[in-house]
Amino acid sequence: MHELGIVFYVIKEAEKVCKENHLTHVSKLTLEVGEVSSIVPSYFRDCWKWAVERSEYMKGCVLDLVVLKAITYCQDCKKTYSTVEHGKKCPYCGSERTYLATGNETLIKSIEAS
Ligand SMILES: [Zn+2]
Numbered sequence: 001m002h003e004l005g006i007v008f009y010v011i012k013e014a015e016k017v018c019k020e021n022h023l024t025h026v027s028k029l030t031l032e033v034g035e036v037s038s039i040v041p042s043y044f045r046d047c048w049k050w051a052v053e054r055s056e057y058m059k060g061c062v063l064d065l066v067v068l069k070a071i072t073y074c075q076d077c078k079k080t081y082s083t084v085e086h087g088k089k090c091p092y093c094g095s096e097r098t099y100l101a102t103g104n105e106t107l108i109k110s111i112e113a114s
Contacts, residue, residue: 003039006106007047014111015057021113028062028112034103035070035084070103 014026033039045063052058070083076095083103089096 003044004047004051006039007044007051010106010108011051011055011058013108014061014113015055017111018057018113023113024057026058026061026111026113028064030064030066030109030111032066032068032105032107032109034068034105036100036103037106039106041065041067066109068103068105071101072098073101074098 010029010031014029018024018026033041033044044065048063052061052063071080072083072086072088072090073080074090074092074095075097077090077093079090079092080101081091083100085091088098090098
């Protein structure tokens with residue numbers, strides 16, 4: 001139930017923005033998720049549909065899910081490469097002294113509210 005936890009978190013954040021700005025309804029929310037953030041988009045959408053109907057602020061809110069490419073940085077040759085394609089091992093120099101630079105985030109990019 002990893003996705004549902006994130007859905008609830010996102011809804012709570014969006015509700016907070018509404019309250020702070022005296023808005024009453026969110027019609028669209030754009031969420032950026034990293035490629036390796038372990039979110040399953042189809043399952044996430046199902047959780048979303050179910051959860052927004054239970055929120056006064058979020059009823060019928062459209063979810064725009066943007067998947068960000070995961071990028072790994074190599075500390076030995078200072079190059080970056082696609083994490084999903086090559087994993088932990090640098091395709092340029094073979095080093096495993098690498099770390100995930102982007103691709104693990106969950107970020108509310110924008111909301112449309114009134
Ligand atoms: Zn390298």
